[in-house]
Amino acid sequence: SVNNQRVPLPRKRKACSFLFCLSxxxxxxxxxxxxxxxxxxxxxxxxxxxxxxxxAKTENESFNLVLEFINRNxxxxxxxxxxxxxxxxxxxxxxxxxxxETTAPGFHQQNLKQTEVTVHIPAPESSQLSEMQNTSNPIxxxxxxxxxxxxxxxxxxxxxxxxxxxxxxx
Numbered sequence: 123s124v125n126n127q128r129v130p131l132p133r134k135r136k137a138c139s140f141l142f143c144l145s146x147x148x149x150x151x152x153x154x155x156x157x158x159x160x161x162x163x164x165x166x167x168x169x170x171x172x173x174x175x176x177x178a179k180t181e182n183e184s185f186n187l188v189l190e191f192i193n194r195n196x197x198x199x200x201x202x203x204x205x206x207x208x209x210x211x212x213x214x215x216x217x218x219x220x221x222x223e224t225t226a227p228g229f230h231q232q233n234l235k236q237t238e239v240t241v242h243i244p245a246p247e248s249s250q251l252s253e254m255q256n257t258s259n260p261i262x263x264x265x266x267x268x269x270x271x272x273x274x275x276x277x278x279x280x281x282x283x284x285x286x287x288x289x290x291x292x
Contacts, residue, residue: 162273162280165200165231166192169265169290170238183245187265189288190238193231201272202228203281210243211264213289218264221245228269262291 173186187210193200205225212221226241267286272279 162198162275162278163194164284165271166194167267167286167288168192169263169288172263172290173240185243185245187241187243188238189241189265189267190236191231192236193233195233195273195275197233198273198275198278199233200231201274202231203270203272204228205269206239206241207268208241208243209266209268211266213261213264215261221263262289264289 168190170188170190173188187208191202205228207223207225209223210221212219222243222245224241224243226239229237229239231237265286265288267284267288269284270281271284272281
């Protein structure tokens with residue numbers, strides 16, 4: 123038996139314990155920021171502007187809608203799979219009326235990037251549009267976006283269905 127005396131550890135054991143603790147601490151400090159920054163944030167969508175198409179009034183008018191998608195994730199890229207389903211509603215002071223509907227192709231977006239997507243919107247017949255503008259004061263357009271988003275990072279491969287309602291005021 124040992125009488126309250128300290129028995130020194132062999133040098134190899136000290137070195138192995140020190141290296142194990144140091145490598146564990148290093149792995150933890152490397153892993154902590156990766157897990158903190160890979161929490162998926164919902165992308166943001168805004169209407170940048172509307173481009174009216176020049177030309178004579180025809181039976182079927184149309185315009186281009188420029189949407190701005192913002193990926194707020196610092197380490198995660200975003201993929202807008204297949205199609206973006208877009209429905210446009212006309213907002214007046216008294217009600218909301220269906221205006222047009224179309225689709226746009228999906229795209230891929232890198233982390234912390236902004237992407238502008240121009241969408242061609244076929245408008246209803248000009249007589250219906252004139253009728254809506256004459257019966258009530260126009261306020262703006264409500265754009266409803268429906269799509270599937272895939273988040274891609276080292277530790278995640280997640281897909282979510284998202285719906286955005288974006289309003290554009292005249």
